Amino acid sequence: MPLDLDCYYTPEPVARLVLERACLERVPEVCADSTCGSGRLLDAANEVFGHVQCMGIDRDRRAIAELRRRNPSWILAVGDLLNNRLRRTFASIMPENVDLLILNPPFSLGNKKFVEISYDGHQLTGSVAMAHLLRSFELFAPREGAIAIVPESLLYSETDATARDMLSARHSLQKIADLQNSTFRGARAHASAVQITPNRRQEGKTDDARGYGHVIRTRIVRGGLQVHTMKESRLGTPFIHSVDIRTLVEQQDVSSLRITSNSAKGRVDGWMVLVPRVGKPAKELIQAVDVTETVQLSDCVIALQCTNKATATRLASRIKESWEDFCGIFRGTGAQYVTLLRLKEWLASRSIIEFID
Numbered sequence: 001m002p003l004d005l006d007c008y009y010t011p012e013p014v015a016r017l018v019l020e021r022a023c024l025e026r027v028p029e030v031c032a033d034s035t036c037g038s039g040r041l042l043d044a045a046n047e048v049f050g051h052v053q054c055m056g057i058d059r060d061r062r063a064i065a066e067l068r069r070r071n072p073s074w075i076l077a078v079g080d081l082l083n084n085r086l087r088r089t090f091a092s093i094m095p096e097n098v099d100l101l102i103l104n105p106p107f108s109l110g111n112k113k114f115v116e117i118s119y120d121g122h123q124l125t126g127s128v129a130m131a132h133l134l135r136s137f138e139l140f141a142p143r144e145g146a147i148a149i150v151p152e153s154l155l156y157s158e159t160d161a162t163a164r165d166m167l168s169a170r171h172s173l174q175k176i177a178d179l180q181n182s183t184f185r186g187a188r189a190h191a192s193a194v195q196i197t198p199n200r201r202q203e204g205k206t207d208d209a210r211g212y213g214h215v216i217r218t219r220i221v222r223g224g225l226q227v228h229t230m231k232e233s234r235l236g237t238p239f240i241h242s243v244d245i246r247t248l249v250e251q252q253d254v255s256s257l258r259i260t261s262n263s264a265k266g267r268v269d270g271w272m273v274l275v276p277r278v279g280k281p282a283k284e285l286i287q288a289v290d291v292t293e294t295v296q297l298s299d300c301v302i303a304l305q306c307t308n309k310a311t312a313t314r315l316a317s318r319i320k321e322s323w324e325d326f327c328g329i330f331r332g333t334g335a336q337y338v339t340l341l342r343l344k345e346w347l348a349s350r351s352i353i354e355f356i357d
């Protein structure tokens with residue numbers, strides 16, 4: 001490959017996960033990826049949204065040739081996104097309307113500190129990822145905005161400050177996931193998945209979407225052991241059902257929990273905040289707890305694991321700051337319960353972002 005094209009493709013599970021997290025008003029029918037490479041984001045769009053019309057551009061001829069072979073119905077083109085004549089070149093094949101832009105643009109600047117960007121009639125500078133993002137917005141004008149995997153720094157760096165302000169004038173930016181620096185094979189980069197939504201969609205909304213202010217990271221673990229199948233025994237793993245959260249919070253100790261010989265999904269340890277999945281949560285029990293040995297969660301308990309005490313404490317406080325609102329996500333005609341999706345969306349609206357391994 002003559003050029004460094006930054007071909008660090010998005011792993012399939014990550015592609016699916018970030019699209020699943022998107023909070024869209026309607027299901028997109030036409031998706032475009034302006035640096036589509038292997039086409040994994042477009043593949044994921046088909047899985048997550050059902051059949052969508054796909055448009056992909058990439059500078060890498062071989063990648064586009066492979067995609068053409070694999071997906072004859074996709075609209076595909078070889079092109080340099082940063083070339084200003086691109087729109088004219090592709091005028092005849094561009095779909096009339098694109099609903100959602102999805103992209104994981106190149107991150108690396110080589111030995112440069114920034115690149116020149118022309119956007120909305122202005123000349124500015126920014127990172128190479130920002131240049132691709134803004135160019136893609138101009139090219140496709142996506143009606144529902146974009147889901148982009150970008151370097152974490154794009155959200156706060158001085159380099160991208162002007163570009164960010166320009167983008168934010170008409171869009172809201174919401175971080176929807178943190179991606180570990182081991183996510184991309186062969187590259188070590190801290191990345192974030194960001195949803196960029198046209199402002200018209202924010203009308204009438206409350207201040208729920210607070211953007212990406214002071215982010216708290218957590219690993220969200222849903223328990224998997226059904227209470228009626230739980231076998232108590234003398235040896236095994238301490239078991240936490242929703243009624244045990246009080247014991248643990250008040251005693252800060254696992255020794256009085258029941259022991260089970262079962263093993264199921266949802267085994268956790270370390271600092272965490274425990275949330276009942278079923279039943280109304282009690283405000284005084286939303287607290288940081290240090291689970292000193294591995295415990296088995298029942299399917300009625302969700303753990304919000306944190307890397308340390310300070311983070312777990314901040315997380316508990318942030319939930320309690322919006323207590324009424326938090327209780328509102330527990331719904332149901334009989335017993336009230338929260339779904340994992342509702343919980344994740346609510347946490348993300350408070351800048352509590354799920355950490356992806």
Ligand SMILES: C[S@@+](CC[C@H](N)C(=O)[O-])C[C@H]1O[C@@H](n2cnc3c(N)ncnc32)[C@H](O)[C@@H]1O
Pocket residue numbers: 005006007008009010033034035036037038039040041057058059060063079080081082103104105106107
């Ligand atoms: C990080 S990869 C992402 C590929 C794909 N979207 C994914 O998520 O798997 C970046 C892609 O951008 C392409 N690329 C790099 N510079 C480009 C440019 N100026 N115009 C169009 N594509 C470009 C590369 O060939 C590569 O396929």
